[in-house]
Amino acid sequence: MNIDDIRAADARLDGHVRRTPLLSSSFLDEIAGKRVIVKPECLQHTGSFKFRGAWNAVSKLSDVQRKQGVIAFSSGNHAQGVAMAAKAIGAPSVIVMPSDAPRQKIDNTRTLGGEVILYDRATEDRDKIGARLANDRKLTLIKPFDNPDVIAGQGTVGLEVAEQARAMGIADARVLVPCGGGGLTSGIALALEADAPDFRVHPVEPEGFDDVARSLVSGQIERNPRLSGSICDAIITPSPGELTFPILKRLCGPGLPVPDDDCLRTMTAAFNHLKIVVEPGGAVALAAALYHADQIDGDTVIVVVSGGNVDAPVFADALTRFP
Amino acid sequence: MNIDDIRAADARLDGHVRRTPLLSSSFLDEIAGKRVIVKPECLQHTGSFKFRGAWNAVSKLSDVQRKQGVIAFSSGNHAQGVAMAAKAIGAPSVIVMPSDAPRQKIDNTRTLGGEVILYDRATEDRDKIGARLANDRKLTLIKPFDNPDVIAGQGTVGLEVAEQARAMGIADARVLVPCGGGGLTSGIALALEADAPDFRVHPVEPEGFDDVARSLVSGQIERNPRLSGSICDAIITPSPGELTFPILKRLCGPGLPVPDDDCLRTMTAAFNHLKIVVEPGGAVALAAALYHADQIDGDTVIVVVSGGNVDAPVFADALTRFP
Structure with a gap:
């Protein structure tokens, strides 16, 4: 499992996978108090990086x-x-x-x-x-994250981020990634290690389901005490994977936990200022950047919005509760 | 006012304007009964092509x-x-x-x-x-549409569509564009005349505010009898412009009118299947493709989604009324 696997995946994906742009808004920069760049994988085929x-x-x-x-x-x-x-x-x-x-x-x-x-x-x-x-x-x-081919495919998000950020003149950034089993996060971390070594990846999880953050602290795989009770269903998994955790441990900075309400608030912010549809679990990283920026070093944060598969009533409710 | 103006604009815009991707979904193809490709200018800076x-x-x-x-x-x-x-x-x-x-x-x-x-x-x-x-x-x-520099700037959407469609192997298409005063539509038509001459542009307007469609039929500038009463406020103008109309007349196929309810329905469809936020006026062209495809020749329709600046209550209402 290394950068060559991700580059090989990138060649296989070429022409079949959507190259999502980087988005930004001065309104989001103002909320966060730093520069916020968004990689909207909700715009990927099937509405997520998967x-x-x-x-x-x-x-x-x-x-x-x-x-x-x-x-x-x-x-x-x-x-x-x-x-x-x-x-x-x-x-x-x-x-x-x-x-x-x-x-x-x-x-x-x-x-x-x-x-x-x-x-x-x-x-x-x-x-x-x-x-x-x-x-x-x-x-x-086809396992959802503990599979080298899946990790390599998700890692192509990291290759794109490195290239697109370079084209924008960004030399140094924190990269926040919504994290369930760690397939996306570990793939991106491997890609950035090679192509943007000054970028540092942080996994972001829903509060109360921070198995990855706790695993990074203890140095071994920790489990979530429960698997329901968050609106961020897409990224609730029992624990980081056997394949993904060693990569996360070697390459990632501390994990960040985000309360559910901040995810809903973020869905409204992305609606207003980026014109994209974000599902709750896909919003955690952007939520950390917008509402917990004091926990993030540096002036520039790149966040992955991992998916947009949210039912209309949930979305309408977020817009109404957090206008 | 010609293609050279648009190419010059493109050079000026390079690095400052977002190059929006082309999006698609097999679900939308199924609704329309033909291939539907979307150019989402709602993802542009400030949420519209403007x-x-x-x-x-x-x-x-x-x-x-x-x-x-x-x-x-x-x-x-x-x-x-x-x-x-x-x-x-x-x-x-x-x-x-x-x-x-x-x-x-x-x-x-x-x-x-x-x-x-x-x-x-x-x-x-x-x-x-x-x-x-x-x-x-x-x-x-800075006039909103009857200004050569503005038309040339909007025309860069057409240059991108031609290049991106070619990369996807699309040789022939109808291109539907939300049309108010005609700045975007005329600019795109000029760009495609040069770079994709087999593409044909159709202006799309809200039903009851079809000044452009009627002007194309009569061959002279016609006016709307009223300027309010549609949810598509962004594209309600009294008449096509003095500069834009001759271009529209020379290059465009017949205009298509779309009822307001189809725009709301389209906002839900774009939410579900493209994960983008579309304002009512920005949705008319996609609405024509999805719900009036029988009026459009050919197998492939490229539609411009021109903006996403819609207030949250209006959007939530669309999701609720047309789930």
């Missing part, structure tokens, strides 16, 4: 694997990324989703070509269902 | 003009574009706005560096106020 890793993983399949198909477990962004990437290369995909996942995400995954298998969270074991399906139908499992 | 023309006009000022400053009349997007462009080159700007303009737009224009002069729509004459100010303070007037 398409990058999925595309890289799927495009490396052998002909036989491709014909047999892939499987993923996900209630959200990874599901859509894998379904769309698989469809694009002509591979069948099976997505195992909880039956109480938002209707829209289930429908979207189906429309993107995924065969959705629903299970009951309360009474059924997702891993058993998946293992049986994978075995019976010889499907290749 | 910054392009303003920058081009302002950057051509002489040193003396720059020192004396500029003036613009606008209740919205042109105001913000001129204020920000003027500030960036160190020119004072005076923006004459109606006192009942949305609070946020007035505040934004001020924050962007504009000196806002409010007038009462009912009792005061905007043009008289402006003429007196311009004369007393020797300000240069």
Whole structure:
């Protein structure tokens, strides 16, 4: 797992993945009290960065694997990324989703070509269902973060950030990344280590679900005591991954926790000043930059907005509660 | 007024104006029944394409003009574009706005560096106020569309569309553009005539305010019977301009009218599938592509989303009424 894997992923992604621009607004700079640059991966295909890793993983399949198909477990962004990437290369995909996942995400995954298998969270074991399906139908499992090809694909965000920031004359910056299992954060950290070594990456998590921040402090993998109770569902995972954590530990600065309300407030700010749609979990890094800038060194912060798959009522509610 | 003016504007804009990407979604293709490509100028500085023309006009000022400053009349997007462009080159700007303009737009224009002069729509004459100010303070007037430098600046959207579409392998397309006074539409039409001659531009307007469509039919400048009563305020103008209309007449296909409700529906569709914030007037062209595709020839439609400056309550209302 090194920079060469990310560069190889970048070549595979070329022409298939959207190169998202860097956005900014003097209004956001004023709120933060420093320069804020935004990498809006909500504008990526399927509305999140997850398409990058999925595309890289799927495009490396052998002909036989491709014909047999892939499987993923996900209630959200990874599901859509894998379904769309698989469809694009002509591979069948099976997505195992909880039956109480938002209707829209289930429908979207189906429309993107995924065969959705629903299970009951309360009474059924997702891993058993998946293992049986994978075995019976010889499907290749695409893990959401603890997979070198997925990490390398997500790392292409970092290559783009380095190049685009350089073109803007930015020599030094803190880079804040929404962090669940750490696939995006570790990929970006590896890319920046090579292409922008003066940039320093900080993982950002919802308050109360700061397994990565605590793991960085203790030096070993820590777990979240619970897995629900935050609006930032997309980035709640039990713990950092076996593959991602060593990279995070070697390369990242301290993690930053952000309260849910700051994510909602940030959704309104991004609506007003960047004209982009941000989901709660995708907003944590921008929320840290806007409302907790005192915890961040330096004059320039680059933040990744990782996704925009939020239901309309949740979004309308954020606009109303935090006008 | 020709392609050389637009190329010169493009050189002036380089590094100052955001090069917006092309976006798409298989979900939108499915609604339209054809391929839909979106140029999201809502992601431009100040949230609309207006910054392009303003920058081009302002950057051509002489040193003396720059020192004396500029003036613009606008209740919205042109105001913000001129204020920000003027500030960036160190020119004072005076923006004459109606006192009942949305609070946020007035505040934004001020924050962007504009000196806002409010007038009462009912009792005061905007043009008289402006003429007196311009004369007393020797300000240069930046008209919103009937100005060659402004048209050339907006035309850079067309240069980008031609280049980006070519890179995607698109050889033939209809290009739909939200049309008020015709600055953006005529600029794009001129750019595409040179760089993508097989593309055909259609102006799109709110139903009941189709002065451009009627002017194209009659061959002479027609006027709107009224200037209020549509949610698409940003693109309601009395008539096409003296400079813009001859270009529109020579180069554009028939105009398309779109009902207000389709604009609101489109704002939800863009929220769900592109993750961008679109204002009602900025949505007309995408609305025509999605809900009136039977009136558009060909398999591929490129639409410009011209702005995203919509107040949160209006946006939340669109999401709620057209989920």
